Structures are given as C-alpha cells and as structure tokens.
Amino acid sequence: MKQDVPPPYTAVARHAVFPAPRHDEAARYNFLTGLNKYLSGTIGAGNKLAYDTRVLPAFRAEHGRDPRDRFEIRHAMNRDPWHRFWSACKRNSMEMRQQNGRSITLRQIDELAGKVRQFNEGRNTLELDPAVKVPRYQDAVDIHCMPGCYHGEERPGDMSAGANYDSGLFATTGGGLGALSDGGGQALVEWIRKERPGWAPKRILDLGCTVGHNIVPLALAFPEAEVIAIDTAAPVLRYGHARAQALGATNLRFIQMDAEHMGRFADGHFDWVQTTMYLHELSGKALPAIIREGVRVLAPGGLMFHLEQPQYTDDMPLYEQFIRDWDAFNNNEPFWSAMHAMDLKQIMADAGLPLDCQFVTGVRAVVDRDIFPQAPSGEQEDHGRAAVWNAYGAWKPKA
Amino acid sequence: MSDDSIDWIARAGTRAKGKRPDFLGDPTSERMLSILLAVAGEVSVLKERLDTVERLLDAKGTISRADIEGYNPDRDAAYERAVMTKEYIARIMRGVQQEMEAMQVQERPVADISADLKDN
Numbered sequence: 001m002k003q004d005v006p007p008p009y010t011a012v013a014r015h016a017v018f019p020a021p022r023h024d025e026a027a028r029y030n031f032l033t034g035l036n037k038y039l040s041g042t043i044g045a046g047n048k049l050a051y052d053t054r055v056l057p058a059f060r061a062e063h064g065r066d067p068r069d070r071f072e073i074r075h076a077m078n079r080d081p082w083h084r085f086w087s088a089c090k091r092n093s094m095e096m097r098q099q100n101g102r103s104i105t106l107r108q109i110d111e112l113a114g115k116v117r118q119f120n121e122g123r124n125t126l127e128l129d130p131a132v133k134v135p136r137y138q139d140a141v142d143i144h145c146m147p148g149c150y151h152g153e154e155r156p157g158d159m160s161a162g163a164n165y166d167s168g169l170f171a172t173t174g175g176g177l178g179a180l181s182d183g184g185g186q187a188l189v190e191w192i193r194k195e196r197p198g199w200a201p202k203r204i205l206d207l208g209c210t211v212g213h214n215i216v217p218l219a220l221a222f223p224e225a226e227v228i229a230i231d232t233a234a235p236v237l238r239y240g241h242a243r244a245q246a247l248g249a250t251n252l253r254f255i256q257m258d259a260e261h262m263g264r265f266a267d268g269h270f271d272w273v274q275t276t277m278y279l280h281e282l283s284g285k286a287l288p289a290i291i292r293e294g295v296r297v298l299a300p301g302g303l304m305f306h307l308e309q310p311q312y313t314d315d316m317p318l319y320e321q322f323i324r325d326w327d328a329f330n331n332n333e334p335f336w337s338a339m340h341a342m343d344l345k346q347i348m349a350d351a352g353l354p355l356d357c358q359f360v361t362g363v364r365a366v367v368d369r370d371i372f373p374q375a376p377s378g379e380q381e382d383h384g385r386a387a388v389w390n391a392y393g394a395w396k397p398k399a
Numbered sequence: 400m401s402d403d404s405i406d407w408i409a410r411a412g413t414r415a416k417g418k419r420p421d422f423l424g425d426p427t428s429e430r431m432l433s434i435l436l437a438v439a440g441e442v443s444v445l446k447e448r449l450d451t452v453e454r455l456l457d458a459k460g461t462i463s464r465a466d467i468e469g470y471n472p473d474r475d476a477a478y479e480r481a482v483m484t485k486e487y488i489a490r491i492m493r494g495v496q497q498e499m500e501a502m503q504v505q506e507r508p509v510a511d512i513s514a515d516l517k518d519n
Contacts, residue, residue, distance in 0.1 A: 005481035010471050023451060023468050024444045031443035034484040035436075038492060046499035053502050082498055088422035088429065089495070092436045099411055106407035141417030148413065154405050332417045 004041075006033045006174040007372055013179035016246035017115045017239065019105045019163045028100045029171035035093050037174055039086065040382035050082045051319055070312070070321035070337075074329065077322065087330055094145050094172075094331050101168040102147065105160045116159050119242035126241040127255045128234050135232055135258060137283035141332045150210060150233035162211045162239025169213070175372045176365055176387035180247075183365025183372075183387055184276050184307055185217035190366045191391070192303075193221075201225055201271035201303070207259045207294060208278035212240035212252065214307075215274070219244070219252040228270075230257040259290040268299040276307040277389070280339040287339065288347050295351040298396050304353060305393040307363060309383065312340045324383045344392050353394035363389045439491050443484055450480055 009026040012018070021029070051073070059067055059076050067073045077083045105112065120126050134151050142149045152161050169181035177183035192199065202225055206215040209229035219227040227249075231237055234256055241254040257264070273294040279287055291304075298304055312321045321340075328336035349355050365387035381388070423429050451470045455462040472480060489496070 003478075003482045003485060005478060005485055008472055008477040008481060011477070023470060024448060027444040027447035028440055030447060030481070030484055031440045031488075034443075034481070034488050035440075038485070038488045042489070043492065043496050043499050046495075046502070049499060049502045082495075082502065084422045084424075085495060087420070088432055089436065091420065091422065092433055095415070095433070096437060096440060098415065102413065103407070103411035106405060106410050109407065110404060142415035145415040145417070147415045149416070154410060330420055332415060334417075 006030075006037055009033070009171060011175060011179060011372075012170040012181075015180070015243060017112065017119065017163070017242045019101075019108060019112055019167045021104050021167070025100060025104045029097075029168075032093055032097050032100070033171050033174050035089075036172065036382060036385075039090050039093065041380045043086065044380065044382075047077070047083050047086060047323060048319065050080045051077060055080050055083075067318060070318050070325055073318055073322040074325065087326070090326070091145075091330050097168050097172055098146055098164070100171075101164040102160075104167055105163040106154065109154065109158075109160050112163055113157075113159060116238060116242040119245040120238060123241075123245065125245070125250070125253045126237065127253070128237065129256045130234075132232050132256045132258055135260075135283075135286060137281070137286055137335060138232060141334055143281055143332055144327070145332045150231070150236045153235055157238070159235050159238035159242070161233070161235035162237075162243075165236065166211050166213065166239065166243065173385050173387055174382075176367070176385075178365065178367030178372050180213065180216075182213045182217050183367040184363075184389070185214035186366035187363045187389075188214070188274065188276070188305070188307070189217050189221040191361070191363060203270045204228070204272040204274065205265075205270040205294075205297065206230070207273065207275045207290065208281065209240060209254070210236045212244050212249075212254065214276040215252065216244050216247055216249045218274070219249040220247070223251055225251060227252045228255060229253070230255045230259060230262075232256065232258050260286060260293060262293050262297055265297045267296055268302075269297050271299050271302045273298045273302070273304045274307075275305075277309075279306055279308055279344075280333065280336045282339070283335055284338060284342075287335075287342065288351065291347055292351040295348075295353055295396065300396055301398045302396050303393065304348070304396065305391055306344070307389045307391050309340065309386065310390040311342070311344060311392075326383065348392070348394055353396055357397055358392070358394040361391045361393065363391045443487055446483065446487060447480060450483065 009021065009029040014020055055076050067076065138149055138151065146165065148161055150161055154160055166181070169177060173181065178186065201222060204218055204222065204225050204227045206227070206229040209215050209231050212229050215227060215229045219225070229240070229252060237254045237256055244252045244254070282290060294304060309324065324340065325337045327333040345355060345358055348358060423432065448467065451467050452462065454476060455466050455470060
C-alpha cells in the first residue's frame with residue numbers, strides 16, 4: 001500500500017536568505033514532521049477515545065450532567081493519563097522544533113546577517129522605528145514556544161527570529177504550505193482572481209506580517225500595486241524584507257508599526273487590508289481596535305480579509321472546541337481560545353463593515369500538489385498548524 | 400567567527416517565556432520524556448544519514464562528506480526514507496498506540512482469566 005508520508009525537508013525552497021540546513025538538521029526536521037503527523041494523525045484519535053470511553057462517563061458520574069463548555073472538558077481531560085502523555089509528547093515536539101531551528105539559524109548567524117544586510121542596506125522599502133513598543137500581548141509569553149517571540153534579538157540589529165521562524169514553517173506544517181511555506185498567500189491570490197476577476201487593487205496593507213511569507217505572493221501577483229506590510233517586531237521585518245527582495249517582491253514595503261496606531265495612513269488609503277493567522281495573537285482590547293483602524297484606512301469599496309482557523313460557534317461540538325484549543329494552553333497561544341470564541345462578524349460590523357457586506361469562506365493552502373500533500377482535515381487535522389482556514393471578509397460600503 | 404558572535408549552542412536551547420504545563424505529574428518524568436524524545440530524534444537522524452551514505456555508495460562507489468551534505472533525495476528515495484521514518488516512529492511509539500487501542504476494549508486482568516481457566 002502507498003503510505004501517507006510528508007515530503008522531505010530538502011524539498012524546502014532555499015531563497016537567498018534562507019538558513020540552509022545541513023544534512024542532519026534536515027533529518028532532524030524530518031523526524032519532527034513525522035512525529036507531528038503521527039501524534040495528530042495516527043494516534044490523535046486516542047484523545048477522543050479517552051474522552052468517550054472514560055473522561056465523559058466519569059464527568060457525568062461526578063456532576064450528573066454533560067460538560068457545559070470546552071474549559072470543563074479541558075480540566076477533565078487534563079486528568080486523563082493518555083491525554084497527558086500525548087500532550088507531553090506534542091509539547092516536546094514543539095520545543096524540539098524551536099531548538100533545531102535556532103541551532104540551524106544561530107550557528108550561521110554571521111553569514112545570514114551578512115546576506116540580509118546586502119538586501120536591506122540602502123533600500124527605502126524597509127522602515128524601522130525603534131519608538132514602536134512591543135505590545136503587551138506579544139510580550140506576555142513567547143508565542144508558540146518560540147524563544148524570544150518575534151521581537152527577541154540575540155544582539156542589536158538581529159534578524160535571527162525571522163530566520164528561525166521561516167526555517168521551521170515547512171517542518172511543522174509537513175510541507176502543507178508548499179516549498180516557500182506561502183500556501184496561505186497563494187490561496188489569497190487564487191481566491192481574489194476567482195472572486196473579482198480583473199480587480200487590481202492599487203494599495204494593499206498586510207497587518208502583522210512577520211516574515212511576509214503570506215504577502216509576497218500578493219505583491220508578486222499585483223506588481224503594479226503598492227504593498228505595505230507592518231509588524232511591531234524589527235527582527236522579523238529585517239529578515240522578511242530581505243526575503244521579499246530576494247524573491248523579487250520589490251513593490252513590497254516593510255514598516256515597523258503598531259496596527260492600533262496607523263495615523264500615518266490617511267482614511268481610505270488602502271484598497272485591501274489583509275491579516276493572515278494574525279488575529280489570534282492579539283488581545284481582547286487590541287483586536288477590535290486594530291479592526292477599527294483597519295476599517296478606517298480601508299477605501300470605500302475596498303476589501304478586508306482575515307484568514308484564521310474557524311471560529312467556535314454553538315454548532316461546533318464542545319469536544320472539537322476543546323481539541324482545537326490545545327495550542328492555547330500547551331503551546332503558548334494565550335489569546336487563541338478567547339479569540340476563537342469572539343463574534344468577529346459583530347466586531348467588524350461595529351467597526352463600520354455592516355453584516356450584509358460581510359462573508360465567510362473556506363480557504364485551503366494553494367501549493368504544488370504534485371509534490372506537497374493536501375492538508376488533512378477533520379479528525380486527522382493538526383489544528384494549530386493546519387493549512388485550511390476560514391476567511392472572514394467584507395467589502396466596505398461604497399458610500 | 401566575528402567578535403560579536405554568539406554562543407550558538409547555548410542560545411539554541413533558550414527556554415521560551417511562559418510557564419510550562421505540568422503534563423505528567425512529576426518533573427523527573429517530564430525531563431526523562433524530553434531526553435527520550437530528543438534521543439529518539441537523534442537515532443532517526445543517524446538512520447537517515449546512514450541511508451544517505453548507502454544510497455550514495457550504491458550510486459557512486461565512493462563518497463565525500465560534501466556529497467552527504469549536498470544529498471537531495473529524488474521523489475522515490477524521499478518516499479522510501481519518509482516511510483522508514485514513519486515505521487521507526489510507529490515502533491518507538493508502540494506503547495502509546497497500544498494503550499490507545501486498549502481504551503476500546505473491556506479486559507479483565509490476565510490473573511483473573513488464569514484462575515478461571517484453571518478451574519474450567
């Protein structure tokens with residue numbers, strides 16, 4: 001029988017600033033990719049089995065009712081030995097990914113910094129602003145157990161956080177995002193071409209761009225457009241800018257800026273305001289404020305589009321909500337759980353995008369299916385890293 | 400190495416900020432599992448490296464370290480190696496997988512069955 005296996009790490013695209021892996025470093029990622037796939041796919045179902053066969057019956061016996069929410073399920077599951085061991089393995093896998101990525105990146109930090117400098121120096125498409133503070137929601141913990149988060153610097157002017165992030169994407173997603181781990185951005189291009197054939201946005205804004213992997217495809221697809229990508233973290237901007245330049249996205253400008261304070265941009269400046277797997281890394285106060293700012297800088301008739309994992313709704317079984325919440329509590333995603341329970345539609349409506357202008361659509365990563373696998377969905381899905389999303393969008397009213 | 404080079408070995412293992420959940424109920428078990436999974440990963444790395452050496456020797460008869468570093472498996476080789484890793488992981492994770500399967504059945508202790516068989 002043909003085995004379902006991920007592509008090797010050597011299939012990753014090595015653009016000019018990519019942290020090249022040695023043989024054994026690639027093999028280490030291959031092990032982790034295989035382990036992740038095993039944990040979420042082969043034995044991921046064990047969590048549901050534990051729930052159905054003993055956790056739920058024990059809960060009913062103790063409380064005389066079913067769990068009311070995903071938190072009650074989590075507390076009950078966290079007492080189950082099988083789930084605990086599974087979680088411990090998964091947490092270790094995340095930690096090992098960080099260690100390997102940092103090892104690859106930091107052993108060649110001087111060489112990488114030199115390459116990045118070549119693409120950054122003297123170009124006005126990278127604007128850093130040391131006055132931009134690290135937001136509280138980015139500083140509370142190191143998000144997805146990435147030591148130093150997006151803003152950590154090993155030394156002044158460092159870009160290694162970006163390089164480490166780029167290095168590990170292919171491994172943790174099992175190649176599901178394609179050779180450049182840009183399947184999300186490619187999906188945006190494919191979606192808009194079907195949705196609005198011939199539409200050519202003049203100005204595009206990407207909020208929380210990190211290394212820009214999801215905005216480069218848009219910049220390349222609309223070479224006449226002025227594309228701006230902002231983030232609060234300088235290290236990922238330094239790396240992302242060099243990466244974008246190396247890939248030929250010269251119409252893409254990276255600016256260090258807090259999306260809550262985009263006063264530099266006039267009302268209605270952009271035709272498209274985009275976020276990709278960003279909203280879940282904010283906070284309860286920052287998210288609506290950023291949506292409001294995004295709507296303000298969006299032109300009448302323009303598009304706001306947010307790519308995220310599906311929101312928890314009353315229709316979603318509580319167990320599924322619980323398992324989708326794993327990263328929130330075990331992989332340092334402290335806003336993940338609260339964000340997925342928010343009424344995004346109402347928040348967008350309150351910000352000036354009426355409900356009848358909004359839409360929700362499913363989006364899958366667009367990658368070379370000849371080489372890269374279709375991301376599993378349903379029971380086999382690795383929720384924190386799945387290459388399938390829900391997009392929450394709206395076309396801003398013209399008048 | 401330039402003067403401002405960092406101690407990359409030490410820095411690679413930086414701890415992520417944020418209290419680590421208690422999964423197993425005792426710190427020694429947590430540490431043992433961390434070591435075990437890391438060593439399991441290293442065994443997988445060695446297996447893959449040996450496979451690279453064997454494939455290169457098959458193809459060329461003699462090889463250099465540079466050949467190993469530059470080795471890029473073609474699609475068939477990549478598939479075979481990924482299956483090797485998958486099989487390896489399935490073997491080392493057998494205990495967890497079988498515990499999962501055990502949840503699907505109701506079983507009496509073998510001692511009970513033994514007593515039962517003795518008299519019946």
